[in-house]
Amino acid sequence: MPRRRAPKTAPRREARQARSRATVEYLLAATAKVLVREGYDRASTNRIAEVAGVNIASLYQYFPSKEALVARVFERYLARLDDALTTCLARIAEAPLWPGLEALLRTFFSLHDDDPALHRALLVHVPQIDRVNPMLALRERMTGALTAYFVQRRGSLRSTDPALAAHLVVTCAEAIKQRAVLEDARLLHQERFVSEVLELVRRYVVARPVSAARARGRPATSGGSRASRRR
Amino acid sequence: MPRRRAPKTAPRREARQARSRATVEYLLAATAKVLVREGYDRASTNRIAEVAGVNIASLYQYFPSKEALVARVFERYLARLDDALTTCLARIAEAPLWPGLEALLRTFFSLHDDDPALHRALLVHVPQIDRVNPMLALRERMTGALTAYFVQRRGSLRSTDPALAAHLVVTCAEAIKQRAVLEDARLLHQERFVSEVLELVRRYVVARPVSAARARGRPATSGGSRASRRR
Amino acid sequence: MPRRRAPKTAPRREARQARSRATVEYLLAATAKVLVREGYDRASTNRIAEVAGVNIASLYQYFPSKEALVARVFERYLARLDDALTTCLARIAEAPLWPGLEALLRTFFSLHDDDPALHRALLVHVPQIDRVNPMLALRERMTGALTAYFVQRRGSLRSTDPALAAHLVVTCAEAIKQRAVLEDARLLHQERFVSEVLELVRRYVVARPVSAARARGRPATSGGSRASRRR
Amino acid sequence: MPRRRAPKTAPRREARQARSRATVEYLLAATAKVLVREGYDRASTNRIAEVAGVNIASLYQYFPSKEALVARVFERYLARLDDALTTCLARIAEAPLWPGLEALLRTFFSLHDDDPALHRALLVHVPQIDRVNPMLALRERMTGALTAYFVQRRGSLRSTDPALAAHLVVTCAEAIKQRAVLEDARLLHQERFVSEVLELVRRYVVARPVSAARARGRPATSGGSRASRRR
DNA sequence: AATGAATGAGAATTCATTCAT
DNA sequence: GATGAATGAATTCTCATTCAT
Structure with missing residues (x-):
């Protein structure tokens, strides 16, 4: 061999x-x-x-090589997610800190089910440090975009280090989604689960936690249907 | 083959x-x-x-088999972490919610550097769903212990679902540490980084966010040296 | 492949x-x-x-690798020739120029028939510039030894450049033998053929061509049986 | 394959x-x-x-086939040599034994440098016994022509076997040139080297070795420029 | 006549694992 | 109980050559 x-x-x-x-x-x-x-x-x-x-x-x-094949499959698989996130980022360009971020996260969590088994296989088996791993690229792009997003909304941001905040938010969101995909993909459809995750992020990100009532106002532009379902 | x-x-x-x-x-x-x-x-x-x-x-x-060898190495590598966490759990058995959790997290983050290269190799290359993966076992044990810990301190816990809270805390903490190990292990030594992560968790976990001053009080029993260094 | x-x-x-x-x-x-x-x-x-x-x-x-196998076969095949030539060189250490050289050449030409087909295959198919080619090593050793032999007998040597003379003698002898092996190995047993080759070399090497009669005197020490057969 | x-x-x-x-x-x-x-x-x-x-x-x-391609390249590469030798043979048709042969050999040695790397590659890598190998054909033609040349000049020829003499001359000349091409193509331009080789051949071929002075007379028709350089 | 595409066959090399001493 | 030796089964990757359009 x-x-x-x-x-x-x-x-x-x-x-x-x-x-x-x-x-x-x-x-x-x-x-x-x-x-x-x-x-x-x-x-x-x-x-x-x-x-x-x-x-x-x-x-x-x-x-x-085999790697090239797998990388291509991976890329394709991520393309939809990439598109969705990019579109969403454009939509929330003018949104205030939290509703925009909520929309982004909801988009991220909702787009997981093209082929959960493939998703699982890709997550589990593809060595993660591979420079070729397209998820790393996506992650980096997202971290960059989120940092910029935070910088523009510094006033509402609790942390004084937008880059670090973006890093942590991306890391946690990805990990939570990843584990859900690996263990029980249905979680990502359960509003109880999703809103708990959103709460985790919101409390970390938003400067002065608004009252729960206001916090649960509808997100800026996207994910609205899902958001309304909550109640 | x-x-x-x-x-x-x-x-x-x-x-x-x-x-x-x-x-x-x-x-x-x-x-x-x-x-x-x-x-x-x-x-x-x-x-x-x-x-x-x-x-x-x-x-x-x-x-x-080869898997048995690797699993054994992995177990050994995790044994110290396992010990440290178990010890810490015993120490914080009577502690209030936050100081105890902070101590636990600091213990978790501080114990990463036996052999970063090995750590990286194990994280990256060992397929993660493997039933044998001892990290899964450790993670489950920790999630269980943390759930119990939360249940006992329901009053101070913000969330109404201790199990879910434990799941999210463990997931995020692990992911943050893992990424740090893979990308820049020195982060785990920087108080700026660690306290930001702690803030993330605290704001999610603790019911009524105490004032910053009280929040930064010293942790219950362990990790004290590190905590005191902060000030 | x-x-x-x-x-x-x-x-x-x-x-x-x-x-x-x-x-x-x-x-x-x-x-x-x-x-x-x-x-x-x-x-x-x-x-x-x-x-x-x-x-x-x-x-x-x-x-x-395949190359290693072939090289080993080649080495073994050459080992006998190597031994014979080394032995002969020792024997003619004190011999005068021509009889010594004749003995050496006769040894060289007579030792070809372990396995002519293998010899042919090795000659033809093994790329010749390969650093590993053991024949190159043998050739170089022989050229060196012959140069030294010529230097010690400078007086009788026609050429003023012993190294060049050795180079040419080795080159021609090898080529003649090689072609014979490839085309008709029996030639190397025919005294008519061999003595013609010897004449070629002798006339080039020896300073004042002795008369044919004296030139055909018996070689110094080895190859005698064969030499005596001639007459 | x-x-x-x-x-x-x-x-x-x-x-x-x-x-x-x-x-x-x-x-x-x-x-x-x-x-x-x-x-x-x-x-x-x-x-x-x-x-x-x-x-x-x-x-x-x-x-x-691949072989056909390589053979064609080989043929082309040899065509110039073939032409030159044929032309030279015509020129020396009436020349006495030695000057004619010297001209032929000088022509042979001087025509080597179209593309030494290609020459090397062809020599080294193309299996030599291949019936297709155009060098074999050229060699045979040359041996035939030289035999005829010797036969016509029997009187001046030392050997009583023109065919054998031609065989040996062609074999040695080719081997010497081939080694030079493989190891150090510049040799073929050095008069010291070339004239030593010529001496080797002359002493073998010519019946009664003429005095050095006469032997170094200019060759019959070709290679003159080079020959004249000598003096 | 030219080209993009396809392919059967095989080459080199390695692996995990078991035997026989 | 340790060791040298052996091995079936893959694996990656290439080649010379032919089709179908």
Whole structure:
């Protein structure tokens, strides 16, 4: 089993024609499937090609390594989340501190269910420090955006260190969601759970905790439907 | 590479004699070393035996699989943390809600540096859902203990769901520490960082946020030295 | 077919017990056989292991690569020649220029027939510039020894550059033998052929070409049987 | 890697049109380049096509195999040498034994530097017994021509076996040049080196070694510029 | 005539694990 | 009880070559 010292992840040849694009799709679908059913370690390139019904050599024409395949699957999986968060960030650009942040968190928590099993597999099996790990990139982008968001609302922010606050909020929110996905994804649909998490964040972030009544006012722009459900 | 479907982890034979015990020590030390230097995937039993200077057949006399070796290393690595937390829990058995919890958290954050590289390797490479993962066990025990702790102090607890509160506190604390270990272990020594984290937890946990002055009173029993350093 | 960038040739583990030594022998024999029958390119490690009746993994326990196997076979094959030449060099240490050189050349030409097919395969298929090529080493040693031999007999040497003379003599002798092995190994047994070659060398090396009669006097110490056969 | 048992080398289709011819040129240039830079083994048809900027299927439209490509490159590389030797042979058709032979050898030694790296790659990596190896063909032609040349000058020839003499001369000359190309191509430009080699041949070939003065007379027709440099 | 795509076959190498002494 | 040796089963990755459009 000759292992590459530094697994390459750059795409090899781009699929242009319809047929090859289909091949790539089969491969990615098979990767997800194998990842879910057999785990990262057992997901060999041969197995993936077999499940995809694609020749192993074709696999290597489009992906230079197993890592590249998994990274691509991961990226795709995160793309929706990325889009949703980016959209939400735009929407709350003018919102006050808390309603905006609440909307962002609700968006984050609500978008988890494309394929929970795949989500689990990706979280658990993909080594987390990999520079390629697209979740790291997303996390960093989010931390940056949130820091900027906090800086612009310094007046309402309790902490004097917006970057640190953003770091902690992102870390906690991600961890809470991650554990829920791994252990019981339904939690993320339960308003009892979600609002408890929101409370945790709000009390940390917002400068002078407003009265509970005001705090529970509807979030700025998004997640409204969900927010109203609470009551 | 014939992979066992269900990796065994039970110890095979008690190493009672001195020589046997030495062999086991060599093996565990080698496992840690290889894990750190080459990562989980590259840590083969052959390699470990070689580094340990132990015959591969002897390795299998004491450990039924690679997983068993790694699990044992992990357990050992967590043993100190486990001890410290258990001790601390005993000490704060009678303490009020916050000082006790602060002491517990400080203990948790301060005990991270036996071998950061090993810590990193274990965190990153060992699949996290593994039933064998001793960190899951520790986490569950801690969540249970904290739930009990909260139940006993219901009056001071803000949340009406002690179990959920414990879950969130454990999840966040673990995630924050884990990220620090992976990215910059020195953070856990910086009072600015630690007290920000404590603030996050305190505001969530404690019923009526006491004034800052009272909140910063010294913790109940342990972590005192560190706490006193603050002022 | 993941190819090593720099093929390793250092031996891996030495075979100590009788059983493993036998395994190594089988492997080397199989390497020679496959080399002869199928050529260097077709001689895969899998094929060699199969022919040897040895598990492929065992092969890799003793040899880190195909190159290492071939190099070992080559070394062994050259060992006899090396020995014979070294012995002869000792014998002619005190001999005059020509008889000594003739003895050396006769030794060189006569020792070719352990396994002509293997010889052919080695000559043809093993890339010649490979630093590992043991023939290069032998050639260099011989050139050095011959240079020293010439220096000590400067008076009788026609050329004023012993190193260059040695270089040319070694080059030509090797090439002539090599071509004979490749095309018609019997030539090396025909005195007509051999003495023509000797004449070529003698006329180049010896200062004042002695008369043919004297030149054909018996060589100093070795190769005598063969030499006497001539007349 | 499905290897043909008997690699075909016949050209598949005449490249009559301009574009086709250009394609062929690109392919041959790429073959040479890859051969030099990566060696024979690594020179895959895919790689060659890629470097040539030619579709792999087009490659197979003009060359039936990798061997055919390499053989064609080899032929081209030898064509100049072949031409030069043929021309020289014509020129010395009426020359006396030695001056003619000297001219031929000087021509042979002087024509080596089109692309030493390619020369080296071809010498080292192309299996030498290959029936396709164009150097064998050239060598045979030269040996034949030289035999005829010797036969016509029997009177001046020392040996009584012109064919054997030609064989030895060709073998030695080729070997000397080959080693020079592999180890230090500049040697072939140094008159000290070349004239030593010439001396070796002259003493073997010419019946009654003429005096040094006469032997160094200018060669018959070609290589004169170089020869004149000597004095 | 050219090209994008596909592929069967196989090469090198390693792993986890068990035997026989 | 320790050790040298052995091994079945994978794994990654490439090659020469052919199709289908």
